[in-house]
Amino acid sequence: MHGPHSADLSSSTQNLPRRDVLKMAGAGLAVLTLVPFEASATPESTLAAIKKLIGSKAPKQSRIKINLLDIAENGSTVPMTVHVESPMSEADYVKSVHLFADGNPLPDIGSFNLGPHNGKAQISVRIRLAKTQHIVAVAEMSNGETFIARRKIKITIGGCGG
Amino acid sequence: MAKINIKPRVRVPRSVKKGDVFEVKTLVFHKMESGQRVNKKTAKKIPRNILNRFVVTYNGKEVLDAVWQPGLSANPYMAFFLVAEESGPLVFTWTDDNKETYKKQVMLKVQ
Known part of the structure; x- marks a missing residue:
């Protein structure tokens, strides 16, 4: 992870596609529980x-x-x-x-x-x-x-x- | 996996006239675990377990064959229509992802 501050994390993920954000979430348990769906149908x-x-x-x-x-x-x-x-x-x-x-x-x-x-x-x-x-x-x-x-x-x- | 008690409930009219179209309402208790939920303690996905098939026969003839997907709610309710032919059994069969089947039979009275 990028630093101890959660504000840093959110700004660093802002421009990433959702898929990459989810990959990162695999490392961070707290984020995973916030994102219950892998993807949504379109x-x-x-x-x-x-x-x-x-x-x-x-x-x-x-x-x-x-x-x-x-x-x-x-x-x-x-x-x-x-x-x-x-x-x-x-x-x-x-x-x-x-x-x-x-x-x-x-x-x-x-x-x-x-x-x-x-x-x-x-x-x-x-x-x-x-x-x-x-x-x-x-x-x-x-x-x-x-x-x-x-x-x-x-x-x-x-x-x-x- | 062990069988759970899904308490199937079926409602048909007390008696129907031959040729009438009547509604059949069904309700079962089942969590319909979608496979999308995450166990917050272990961060693992809870495995999918839904009732994926619902088949109804009337006098031995298949009258409804439904494929259920995770988009159905927990404790799935389903209602449909039938034409009354002869008095006889309506057999409802639900099958879950572990291939357990649950059956309920109701006798239909046709006048």
């Missing part, structure tokens, strides 16, 4: 996660709706509901719904495989969110079409640990 890494699940299709922005609070005081349990407009018949149904959070340490929330036996393409879960961010929901239909919705949520207290 809208780009969320897109990559979506691509991994649905391939390179371009989802349309319709038919899927996210029901979510605008502001949540506590990010550790945030209720949300996703609804996809679909007849849910044998010929036309929602195959799966994928949920993502673009500001969490890991963007994936979950994947839910449905079928005509579900009758209604709607699922409710409780999620945890580290900070203010966007929730992304992607639906895959039985005919290969994909739909996407994005919604912002403000978090007062993060909920991923630390």
Whole structure:
């Protein structure tokens, strides 16, 4: 470390990329406990996660709706509901719904495989969110079409640990 | 790792009419350790242990297959819909990262 004064340390790390700061933190236990996350997902890494699940299709922005609070005081349990407009018949149904959070340490929330036996393409879960961010929901239909919705949520207290 | 008591709770309507669409609500107790938290005393990461799979069968047929990620909250709640066909068992299976499985069965009455 650079000196006994904490002020010195903070000024010396100010211009470093976050990754280097974290490497330094490996040496200093006190800093490590202050930085609970290695990195956070970004809208780009969320897109990559979506691509991994649905391939390179371009989802349309319709038919899927996210029901979510605008502001949540506590990010550790945030209720949300996703609804996809679909007849849910044998010929036309929602195959799966994928949920993502673009500001969490890991963007994936979950994947839910449905079928005509579900009758209604709607699922409710409780999620945890580290900070203010966007929730992304992607639906895959039985005919290969994909739909996407994005919604912002403000978090007062993060909920991923630390 | 030892099995923990996740106290699975499932709510379905007392009885449904054939062809009706009804909601199934489920709740279990589980810490859903995300693998991101750091033990402040040892400065080591607490290993991830979440319920990563949730499968529901109705009369032996799979009706929901969910892959859960650390983004779900502790004590995960999940609700979804089903079409009533015949009276019979709904079997809910949760699997955690240590490959322990937890099962709960509920009988559905269809009129």
